[in-house]
Amino acid sequence: MHYLTVTELESPNGTTCKIQGLTTNMLRNLENHLTTHDINHFNNEIQKFFEIDVQGVYVLNFLSSEFSYRVYGQSMVIEISNIGGRADRVQKIAWTLGKQ
Numbered sequence: 001m002h003y004l005t006v007t008e009l010e011s012p013n014g015t016t017c018k019i020q021g022l023t024t025n026m027l028r029n030l031e032n033h034l035t036t037h038d039i040n041h042f043n044n045e046i047q048k049f050f051e052i053d054v055q056g057v058y059v060l061n062f063l064s065s066e067f068s069y070r071v072y073g074q075s076m077v078i079e080i081s082n083i084g085g086r087a088d089r090v091q092k093i094a095w096t097l098g099k100q
Helices: 024-036 056-067
Strands: 002-013 014-020 040-046 051-053 071-081 084-100
Touching: 002 056, 014 071, 024 040, 024 051, 040 071, 056 071, 056 084
Parallel strands: none
Antiparallel strands: 002 014, 002 084, 014 051, 040 051, 071 084
C-alpha cells in the first residue's frame, strides 16, 4: 500500500495544496500535466512536498483518475491569527490517499 497526504490551505489571499509522498514517476507526470494547463506549482525537494495553486478537489480528482488513488481519511481545522490588529483565518483540510 502506498500513501499520499494532500493538504489544502485556504485563506483570504488564495488557495494552495501541498502533496507529500509522490514517487518520481508521479511527480514527473503531475508536473507535465500542470505545465500543460498553465497552473502554478513548486517542488520543494528539501522538505519533500509539492505545492500547487489550486483547490484540493482538483488534486484529488487528478490523483484518483490518473493514478487510481482513493481517499481514506479527511480532517479539517480553522486557524485564526491576529496579525497587525486584524484577524486572519486559514482553513486547512488534509486528506490521506492510498493505493495498493
